[in-house]
Amino acid sequence: MTGEIEPIARLVNEFSKLPGVGKKTAQRYAYSIIRGTDDNAKNFAEAILNVKSQVKFCEICGNYTDVSPCKICKTRKNDIICVVKEPKDVLAIDKSNSFNGTFHVLHGVISPMNNVGPNDIRIKELLERITNQSVKEVIVATNPDVEGEATAMYIAKLIKPLGVKVTRIAQGVAMGSELEFADEVTLSRAIVDRKEL
Numbered sequence: 001m002t003g004e005i006e007p008i009a010r011l012v013n014e015f016s017k018l019p020g021v022g023k024k025t026a027q028r029y030a031y032s033i034i035r036g037t038d039d040n041a042k043n044f045a046e047a048i049l050n051v052k053s054q055v056k057f058c059e060i061c062g063n064y065t066d067v068s069p070c071k072i073c074k075t076r077k078n079d080i081i082c083v084v085k086e087p088k089d090v091l092a093i094d095k096s097n098s099f100n101g102t103f104h105v106l107h108g109v110i111s112p113m114n115n116v117g118p119n120d121i122r123i124k125e126l127l128e129r130i131t132n133q134s135v136k137e138v139i140v141a142t143n144p145d146v147e148g149e150a151t152a153m154y155i156a157k158l159i160k161p162l163g164v165k166v167t168r169i170a171q172g173v174a175m176g177s178e179l180e181f182a183d184e185v186t187l188s189r190a191i192v193d194r195k196e197l
Helices: 004-015 024-036 038-054 072-077 089-094 124-132 146-162 184-192
Strands: 080-084 102-105 137-141 164-168
Touching: 004 024, 024 038, 038 164, 072 102, 080 089, 080 124, 089 102, 102 124, 137 146, 146 164
Parallel strands: 080 102, 080 137, 137 164
Antiparallel strands: none
């Protein structure tokens, strides 16, 4: 007998399925639930069930929402669209308070190694938005990795002939970091993407 209690082991197992949660963290979460009140556990369970039943994709941008179209699509100018890989990227950019246009969530990037092609992500919907709206600029804000760059180049190739400006988010050395600790690719990109002062 290992001393493992089945309901606790099951809860630990479920928590450990979350991204970035290892066995020790999952155990801490499980014991926190056990120590908490019945109301806390009930509220936690209801919050999970509610998010699964009430959250859907915005019919326009593809972001998570509880009403469609989402609040961003309803209230902001739609002449500039920021294209991102997934919903959590919308939140990250929106929290920066530096962009007040709308978003378009691809729900992935082109990745031949993972059998993901242009038809597997929401590029067709982006092109439909561009042709149906008075879009002046599309900002591609995919990750600066091989798949993100390939996706950005593919999107630019499709959109430029439509007469719409296509830009890519700048990349390079992070604020507050030391140059000596930056890798060669990051430094190279920072030099190439330099701007006039």
